[in-house]
Structure formats: structure tokens, C-alpha cells
Amino acid sequence: MRVPDPSPASVYSYPRYYAIGYQWNTAAECDFLEACLSKRQGRKAVAMLDIGCGAGRHLLEMARRGYRATGFDLRPEMVAFAQEEAKKSGVAVGVSVGDLRRMALTGTHDLAVCLMDTFRFLLTNDEILRHLREVGAHLNPDGLYVTDFWIPTKWDQIANEIYQWEQTQGKTTVRVFYLQHPESVDPIGQTFEDELVFAVDEEGEQREIRGERTRTRLILPQEFLALVEASGMFDVVGAFSDFDLTKPLAGGNLSWRMVSVLRKRS
Numbered sequence: 416m417r418v419p420d421p422s423p424a425s426v427y428s429y430p431r432y433y434a435i436g437y438q439w440n441t442a443a444e445c446d447f448l449e450a451c452l453s454k455r456q457g458r459k460a461v462a463m464l465d466i467g468c469g470a471g472r473h474l475l476e477m478a479r480r481g482y483r484a485t486g487f488d489l490r491p492e493m494v495a496f497a498q499e500e501a502k503k504s505g506v507a508v509g510v511s512v513g514d515l516r517r518m519a520l521t522g523t524h525d526l527a528v529c530l531m532d533t534f535r536f537l538l539t540n541d542e543i544l545r546h547l548r549e550v551g552a553h554l555n556p557d558g559l560y561v562t563d564f565w566i567p568t569k570w571d572q573i574a575n576e577i578y579q580w581e582q583t584q585g586k587t588t589v590r591v592f593y594l595q596h597p598e599s600v601d602p603i604g605q606t607f608e609d610e611l612v613f614a615v616d617e618e619g620e621q622r623e624i625r626g627e628r629t630r631t632r633l634i635l636p637q638e639f640l641a642l643v644e645a646s647g648m649f650d651v652v653g654a655f656s657d658f659d660l661t662k663p664l665a666g667g668n669l670s671w672r673m674v675s676v677l678r679k680r681s
């Protein structure tokens with residue numbers, strides 16, 4: 416895969432802090448992935464591909480559970496960190512540098528995932544369609560593609576949202592700020608810039624790491640479903656408001672995220 420040089424200044428150049436700040440509910444998220452796969456063959460036979468794997472939290476957890484896990488990310492620092500963590504845990508994973516906007520996948524997989532807003536780096540309908548077709552072409556029959564990205568809960572706050580959370584590991588606490596920049600909105604292309612900032616407290620020492628502003632796409636739920644249909648590759652198993660099969664994304668379950676489960680069309 417030809418990969419453009421990522422910008423040097425980014426929170427993604429600090430994978431250890433990223434891995435702490437983005438622990439989220441990785442085990443529960445992997446439970447969800449396993450539930451989607453439930454009627455399938457044994458774990459060792461299931462090949463998973465993590466697109467934009469970051470520091471490798473899903474990839475590593477699924478490998479620990481016995482799945483054959485591979486993944487890629489644009490950031491060499493993230494890839495190196497995931498490889499190192501796999502070595503420490505004694506699990507085998509295949510991780511490489513790659514760009515989800517210009518993918519040329521090899522091999523076939525039973526499960527592909529693109530989690531925690533990574534799908535929104537696909538900026539145009541053409542990029543999304545090409546991506547869906549490439550993933551579909553590299554899934555085994557009945558293979559699943561699970562995506563998870565931010566959606567607005569209120570239309571008058573589109574590109575104007577701020578989220579913050581804090582996670583701690585040992586003596587390090589990482590407070591993550593996710594900011595959208597409303598002045599950067601392109602209403603025709605449906606893109607805007609967003610940014611991650613880490614406020615790190617490590618053994619009492621504080622530092623702030625500002626990420627670069629990154630252009631991302633607003634993808635509305637109905638638009639996503641229409642693009643999936645237009646790709647001709649997938650049936651929609653369901654769309655959920657969290658990693659929870661009992662919470663369909665519908666009126667009573669408004670959410671800042673849309674978790675979609677797509678099955679390769681036979």
C-alpha cells in the first residue's frame with residue numbers, strides 16, 4: 416500500500432498515552448464482536464482485520480481470545496506500539512502501516528472492523544464506496560464488517576461538539592479532549608476539522624499534547640445506509656447506539672455513535 420507521510424505533530428505520535436486515554440470498554444466491545452460472530456466456526460479459524468487499529472486495543476484483545484488478528488494504521492508509531500504490546504502479551508498479530516483511503520487489501524477475512532470514528536477519515540462518497548467495495552471483496556462469504564462512528568444527536572450542534580473523558584493506568588492519567596471546529600465547516604462536502612488534545616498527568620508531572628486538526632466527514636445515518644446499499648456489497652444486519660445488540664439505533668436510543676454491522680452479500 417502507498418502511504419502518504421502523516422503530519423509529524425499528533426497525539427497519535429504518543430501511542431502509550433493514546434492507549435491509556437482510549438482504553439474505553441475494549442472488553443465489552445470485543446464481547447459485541449464475538450456476539451456478532453457467535454454462530455461461526457472456532458476462534459482460531461476466524462480471521463479479523465482491524466482498519467485504523469490505533470494502538471491495537473481490539474486487535475490485541477481479540478488475539479488474546481484466540482482469533483487470528485491483523486490490522487493496519489496510518490501512523491508508524493501506533494503500529495510499532497501494537498507490535499510491541501503483542502510481543503509483551505505473547506500473542507501473534509500482524510500489524511502494518513496502511514491508509515484506509517487508498518487500500519489494496521490482500522487475503523480474505525471473516526470479520527473486518529473500523530472502530531472509534533476512524534471511518535470518518537473517508538471524506539467523499541467515492542472514497543466511501545471504494546473502501547466498502549475493497550473491504551467486501553476481501554471478506555469470506557457471510558463475512559462481517561463492523562463500523563463505529565460519531566453522528567450528531569442535534570442538528571444545530573453539528574461540528575460544534577466537545578467531548579472529554581479521563582482514563583488512568585498506574586500513575587498516568589490521560590484526559591482526552593475531542594473538539595470539533597465549527598469555523599472549518601464545508602457544508603457542501605460535509606466535512607469539518609476536528610482535533611484531539613491530551614492533558615497528561617504522569618507521576619505528578621503535567622503536559623499537554625495538541626493533535627493536528629484533521630478534516631473528517633459528517634456521515635448521517637440514512638446516508639451511510641444508502642452508501643452501503645449503493646456499494647452492492649453488504650446487507651445491513653443492524654445499526655446500534657452502542658456496542659450492544661439490544662440497543663438498536665432508533666428514536667428512544669439516541670446516541671453520539673452509530674455502530675453498524677454489515678454482512679457480505681452472497
Ligand SMILES: C[S@@+](CC[C@H](N)C(=O)[O-])C[C@H]1O[C@@H](n2cnc3c(N)ncnc32)[C@H](O)[C@@H]1O
Binds near residue numbers: 427469516
Ligand atoms: C480515534 S483512533 C481509533 C483507533 C482504534 N480503532 C481504536 O478504536 O482505538 C483513529 C486512528 O485512525 C488512524 N488513521 C487516521 N487516518 C488514517 C488513514 N487514512 N488510514 C488508516 N488509519 C488512519 C489514526 O492514526 C488513529 O490511530
